[in-house]
Amino acid sequence: MLHLSTLNRRALFAALIAASFVVALPQVGQAQVVAFKQAVAEAASRDDGIAAFYRGRNFEPIWTGDSPQDLARREILLEALTMAGAHGLPVARYNADVLVAMMGNARTSRERGEVEVALSRAFIAYAHDIQSGILTPGKIVSGIKREVPLRDPVVTLTSITRGDPRTVMRALAPTSQEYVRLMKEKLLLERKAGQGGWGPEVIADKLEQGQSGAAVVALRNRLISMGYISRSASASFDAELRTAVMQFQTDHGLTADGVAGQNTLGEVNVSVVERLQSILVAMERERWMNLPEGLGKRHINVNLTDFTAQIIDDGKVTFETRAVVGAVPEDRETPEFSDVMEFMMVNPSWYVPRSIVVKEYLPKLRNDPGAVGHLQITDSSGRQVDRATGFAQYSASSFPFSMRQPPGPSNALGEVKFMFPNKYNIYLHDTPSKSLFEREVRAFSHGCIRLADPRDFAVALLAAQTSDPEGLFLSRLRTGKESRINLETPVPVHLIYRTAFTSAKGKTSYRRDIYGRDARIWSALSEAGVALPTQGS
Template sequence: MMKRVFGRLLNLLFWIPLVLVFFSCSKNITPVDTAKKQPVEQKTTIAAVDSLTNPEQARAGNHIAFDTLIRPIHSGIPAVWKKDAVLCAKVQKKVMDYYTNTGYKTRWLGDKGPGLFFDELKKLLAQADLMGLRPTDYSLASIEDKFNDVYKTQPAIAAEVVDLDVQLTEIFFLFATHLQDGRVRNVPHNGDALWIRDPKPEKNVDVALLAGMREPEQLTGIVRTLQPAAEQYAKLQKALESYRALEKLEADEMPVNLSVKGKIKPDDHNAVIPYIRRKLSLTDLKVYAMPVDSTSGLFDSLLYDAQLVSAVKLFQMRHGLEPDGIIGEKTLKFLGQSFHEKADILALNMERFRWLPDERYLGNYIMVNVPEYILRVQENEKETLAMRVIVGAPNKPTPIFRDEVSYIVFSPTWTVPTSIIREEIIPRLRKDSAYYAQKNYAFFKDEVTIDPSSESWKDESINPYKYRIVQQPGPDNSLGLVKFGMPNTMNIYLHDTPNHRLFTKSFRALSHGCVRLDEPARFAEYLLRDQRGWGKENVAKAMNAGASSTIMLRKKYPVHIEYHTAWVDDKGVVNFREDIYGHDKKQLELLFPEKVSSVAGL
């Protein structure tokens, strides 16, 4: 009996430690939800740990995966952009590619609410005006209005969160496409002023960058990467930020149009002088104090004093005007532009950089800025040669396009365009049929040589297309001593001119459309610098040979004829130029359709 009791006691002593160990371990065992087959407490514990190390998950919760077969990606693009089918298709493809590459998971929103990625997107879109775009095009207000409804229950309904996330992604890619390709997709026809914009190849770099984003702060870098790489673009963006700030400082009482009778000269008195003094003080961030009358000792606010004259001269230089200190019609028009209008012009010129092909920033190229009347040779964004040019008159504008110089003609002939035969030569011959007798021209009618003095030019039904007129080589040739050929169908090229006095003028929109060079010999030497036998002496000899010779270039140089009415020079000075062909006015209406700009007269 005692032996049996003692045996049971030993068994009990053996099992007690095992039971204690079992119950101790059981405290760490997570109950299982048999319906979902998932650890109920484990999910809560992991979320709590992640919230300490992942601020995005703490804020937004878990990102939601979705099935596009059940929840197809739809278009949430604002109605204004739905009018542009090409743009909408481009954005929608990017959206689909993005979600495909990221496994169809929400980016901006989680099951708890919007995350830090959304905050960063919202901040960047609010600053779109500092990138030359309109924040209203990417308004998030309609989506944010839905947050309270979607997240009033926890967890939120997945399908509703997915819908909003897709709309945010569409807005991002709309913004990204504008940054890369421009908001104005098709440059409109502007009368005879042609602007030929080459289509840019499709690149989905924005899709790859967004898909690879891991931290919210990376979004700022992505937006910076998507914008043009040109150094000038970055300078314009900085200038735009300054002018947007100046908008807030500009006095409400500043008159829209500064009009005076005649001109204001140094030491004159005029009622607009106080406005000009205030405007230039804001522009230059420098106080131009009122002068004191030497006789009375009182302030003379209406006096156009020497200090203000110096400020006006600098203003005139920045606007491509003769820096004579005399305030005339064009100076007053530029002074009358508000900082708001100037900021819009800066934004427009940033937009134009988005239209340029990517190869524009690579290698060597030639750029003619029409409103500046300057040709520049660029090598890896560094200027190696610059000279003044004459461009097409407002009624015969130089087209904005890109081409390449492929050959040089020394001592060229000039075949007179039919438009000049009709508009200039025939009217002149009607007054004097012998006018061209000693002017080195050859006349052909139906390809037969004729004597122009024997023709009946007074016949009103005369057909100019029957005639071909060729000016022979020589110092008086309209093309000068050298022509630089480009193979375009518009018959636009670069050339010399017999009248170099015109290069001293500040307004040089004077040609029939082609671009005249002030230093054609230097330009020829540059183009031929890698071809043996074409040094300075041989170039000069060929130009004055009196007989035409054509030299094909071994290396063709890209030529970009562009239209920049605002830029920042190497000294950091913001420059503006006259809108000689009206491109600014037309394009500003598209870039900022809700605004009415007064640049029409400039």
């Protein structure tokens, strides 16, 4: 059996061409035609999509015929399967060596029919993985609520018969610039890992300008290897090194003070291979976002690990603000999903989620009916409940009331909330608690996303539909009354989780895995056969 992972490109094509001469033997007589088609029908019957495709073409071959087109398709398919590792896919999953062996051993029309379907099955598996991802995200992390787009296998198989096969094969992968830049970073990190990594780790508690010694040299050398500073033999923590440390801190979501403290040194000492894991996970996540309709000409991205919300127009960030996301206990973590923002509520009421009512407020009300007096307690008809009767008789399951905080300066949602109605009751909103936005890690909410600059965010959204967006917003705000402003063009919202992401200039940034989700995804990718190079520090 041929092991294609060890073949160079020339040997690969030699093997393919040799095999193709065998499988492309001309059919002789009607009996051979019938035998081939029966074999295709039987082999394809295990997969509804593949069976439907071959029925639609009267079981004619697309891979094992003797035409130049069939030859080109099978060569390009086997090349793609062999090179799947470039996309962070598990090469062994596609059994390219087994397929080549089947081709070489095929002697009868029936065997050729079995090879035909095996090639189609491999093509569909590869197309699925590179278009939509290897994993089913919700099975790995319950907090990922994303619906992964799946393609019709009949359409996929038909596409390889109607277009240039190389062009079709290349078009299977996500075409986003983010995916392309992640692939480039993957290659750079693999090369660096092959060279031994970024050098010795930095052993120190804290390094800052004015210091010197072996730890400073180690810090400088790692930043040189990472491309943050030009090569130098200096043993001093000088202004140039401080500038490099600040840029590193910016790229890793740290406070850019130029002092290499524990958080900074912890990120500096992350190995090349660990960063490569983040890239491979980000590529898988990008495949989950490979929507046929795209992310939206205008859309909103909230990267939970970066604690930011962005408005993106035509691929460019046109507005960005800091955000607070769900706290680390799993029942408060912000889920990942996509939806469409339809409107904003100015001077919103806060309708307290049931989970908060029974877990946080009911215990207080049972002890003191006057507790949490800033909230109204209402019955199913919306009438305010008399607190004097007390609440000691109610449990979490029997408490029949709702709770609401009216609009006002102390309202938990502040001046405005941005609505993309969803079953998770997640939305973006203002907050009267501004101090948390100064924190480096901003995971404090019950799951919703708080914005540091909600008024400017609202104005940026409304600018698409009015010549005076600020005037519109302020006119509603000054009434003090709850007011809805519809977005004339609804805006897709994507709540994402990326510990590795790129900029338009090609720079890659890294963030901490605050919920531990990427660690679980990497473990699943590794189990699926995604391979890493030799460990490098």
